[in-house]
Amino acid sequence: MPTSAKWLDGLTALARLAVLRFTGAGGGAPTLTLPRWAGEGTSACPRKLRQSLPRPAGEDRWGQVTLVGAGPGDPDLLTVAAVKALAAAEVVLYDALVGDGILDLSHPKAERICVGKRSGRHSLPQGEINALIAFHARRGKRVVRLKGGDPMVFGRAGEEIEHLDSLGIPVRVIPGITAALGCAASTGLSLTKRGVSRAVTFVTAHGRDGERFEPDWARLADPQGTLAIYMGREQARAVGQGLTGAGLPAATPVLAVENGCRPDERRYWTTLGRMAEQGVAAGKGPTLLLVGEALRPRQAINKMVGTADPIDLRALGDLAQGFDHD
């Protein structure tokens, strides 16, 4: 077992001890009895729960809610605070993007409820997720709402916090590593670079509930900036067309990272011009588009040939010119 995993195990064990002491229960957190609809994968939730619920009789304390950033996928990238919160949680509501290795850090007796897209099912509507979080908090439970990346970056944390605020339920946020920063680290490419990129913009290429996506291309097309485009794979051609149309050179490097920071991470290099014509070849995993001069592949990439690194050098195209990778 790697040292970091041992350390994490030790930390988790400590946090679990803390839970036992806190609850005073020798066998860990109490087993929860949940309504039928609250089970994993259930997509129905009574409409009345969209309204604020009365506090159940007999409860002598409010529960508390912690929004926890799960990072891009590697459990080693969780914060210590996230590990502690997971170990102490009685109810964990998680998104589909959160990996099993991370979920396994929650208490074995904690109720785990998937509220994200799974096996072709749609995620619960946001209003029902809000109601579900509030429901468990009002039962006096320690609730963790576990989200991929950072909860405050394209994570709808704002909507959940507003809902809990409106009910007077205490809420805390534990940040996570957002996809852009995780992908920059795993590829070893800095998003800012002296003399090359002086700004980073996080932007989504996804319209709300299927609405048409039409960002202000002229504002985004900064030749001295880096764009981190979330939920952009399906819109890749439109992104390429919009940015080149607004004046960014067609030769600007684009790096699409699929399943960043996971064992099956894949990287696809292209140029803005080629992306405008062909989109990106990434598969179905979560994919981040990084656009800008700072994304020019490192010279060291040629050393990776013949290793297990998943870079498809043919996809480097023009960007790889001058690289000795035969």
Ligand SMILES: C[S@@+](CC[C@H](N)C(=O)[O-])C[C@H]1O[C@@H](n2cnc3c(N)ncnc32)[C@H](O)[C@@H]1O
């Ligand atoms: C709904 S957003 C959630 C973003 C998340 N809150 C964060 O801070 O990373 C989902 C999008 O984030 C990006 N994403 C999340 N995890 C990723 C990963 N491991 N690798 C690449 N992109 C990822 C993809 O663009 C995906 O479509």
